[in-house]
Amino acid sequence: MSADPITPVLTKRWLSPQSWRLSTYEKLEGYTALRKALKGTPEQLVQLVKDSGLRGRGGAGFPAGVKWSFMPPNEDKPHYLVINADEGEPGTCKDIPLMMADPHSLIEGCVIASYAMRSHHCFIYVRGEALHPIRRLNAAVREAKQAGYLGTDILGSGFDLEITVHAGAGAYICGEETALLDSLEGRRGQPRLKPPFPAAAGLYAAPTTVNNVETIASVPYIVNGGADWFRQMGREKSPGPKIFSISGHVERPGQYEAPLGTTLRELLELCGGMKDGIPLKFWTPGGSSTPLFTAEHLDVPLDFEGAAEAGSMLGTTAVQVFNETVSVPWAVMKWTQFYEHESCGKCTPCREGTYWLAQILERMVEGHGTEEDIDTLLDVCDNILGRSFCALGDGAVSPITSGIKYFRDEFLALCESNKRELVGAQA
The missing domain is CATH 1.20.1440.230 (NADH-ubiquinone oxidoreductase 51kDa subunit, iron-sulphur binding domain)
Incomplete structure (x- = not known):
């Protein structure tokens, strides 16, 4: 597998007819990574994700493999994997289309990650207003269960996993991982004091890892392609492909997959340039909680280091573009x-x-x-x-x-x- 910067990885199935169905997913390499992963040990998987350099795609950019390694190796308490699919950041719209178009990539990632962290129960916490993706995910969980990719003794490996799709109540604060855990427990969504961190005492006071949808959906590709293949895309400290949500005054707003480190100038080319030719005035690299950029930042490499060096943050790569008509x-x-x-x-x-x-x-x-x-x-x-x-x-x-x-x-x-x-x- 060689990595061409323009060849889609995360979005490669999105345009296939009925891309959300298990039959389509299986035709396009679906669940091949799971078979491969179950032949290895949890430690080997954690090391693979560490070697790949995959960083959290939910905004903070924390190395995913390092986060996974915080989970205690013993199982005297249950371990939980929680997927943050709350996506409330203004301008961010990458996780919902991913769950709509390709829910099985998230589910396969969940099974692999749960196996790596010795978790037997995974929760996917979806923003409450996103009814359609919730239904798609529930249908995909049922399909995966019937096919033996979920439930007891997955593919004869002796590994068991249940996935619960949970609808939040529509609060931006529940995108913060500890507020999400409180909400999941039925409490009011408010952030917790840390420490203890979720890896020590998270959901129901048990060891927990919280990961973003796009982070976990990247895992099957890493298992199949390997760490070196993944590192061919993006930049040294921020490797891999990324879904950029481009909205605002551009000709073709939407989701554009590109390697980390792509600039706004290159992204504008992909989406047909500024709408009606009215010049760019300001833009956000990662949603409204990241400091604004202006036209002078067109060539800033959009990865975790590049955005920070230029005085902002990569965030969720929610690129909101505003032209000169906006105050x-x-x-x-x-x-x-x-x-x-x-x-x-x-x-x-x-x-x-x-x-x-x-x-x-x-x-x-x-x-x-x-x-x-x-x-x-x-x-x-x-x-x-x-x-x-x-x-x-x-x-x-x-x-x-x-x-x-x-x-x-x-x-x-x-x-x-x-x-x-x-x-x-x-x-």
Whole structure:
């Protein structure tokens, strides 16, 4: 198997007729990786994933093999694998199409990963609003069970696994792994204090690994192709293919699979360029919780290191593209309203801070801002960043601080118009 940068890996079955059916999946190498994996030991699989350099595709980019190795080798308590399919980040839309088009790639990945971590129960936590993928996954679980890929004594290996598809209740905070675990247990979705980390005490206080959909769906390809093949794609520290969700002012928005390290310039070529030829103004590399980029960042390599070096984060590769017709303060206000609504309220900096940020931005966008408001925004952001209980607070301040950094004049213009109105009123 040689890796051509344009040959799809993760999305290769998406356009096949009835791609979500087991019969289609089996025709296209489906469940061949599982047979291969079950012949090896759990330790060999963990080492293979470590060697491949696969990093978490849910935003943080933590090495998947290292995460798997944290699971204790003994089985005095049950081990759980939990799949984070909550996907609530604004602009992110890669996991839902993957579960819609190719649910068996996720299920095969779950069986292999569960075997590697000695887990006999896997939970797939899907965002509650995503009814169609939930139905597809449930149907795929039934098909896999009937065919002997799930249940007791899988393919005669002596390994047992049950998969439960769980529908969340539609809360952005449940994308945070410990809030997801609380929600899965039937509690209110709020992040937990760490330590203990999930690998020591996660779901039902038992050892647990939480992985993103795309991370686990990559595993069967690694088992079949090998670590060296996987490393041919992407860059040294961020190897492998990635699904980029491109939305906004482009000619053909959608899912584009490309190696990690691809630039926005290359992605824009894939999706037909800027819509109606109106120039690019700003964009997010990984959803609204990653700091904004501008037209000067067109050639930043989109991998975990490249995005960080340029002052943002790769996140979930939710590339939202905005042209010159969009007001930055307005876009930032819209995102901030989302974070205010989705804050779980557990910690004061995020609960109070997002509320005040939204209030100030709404006032500014209405044309009633003052220059002091810009300093107040930055001051509130400074009190949230690094001081909130989980990363939601950090994500909420990203669009504001980066928006002011690159487009301060637009925020000032809203204050200037207000100043002129005040002078006019006094005259």
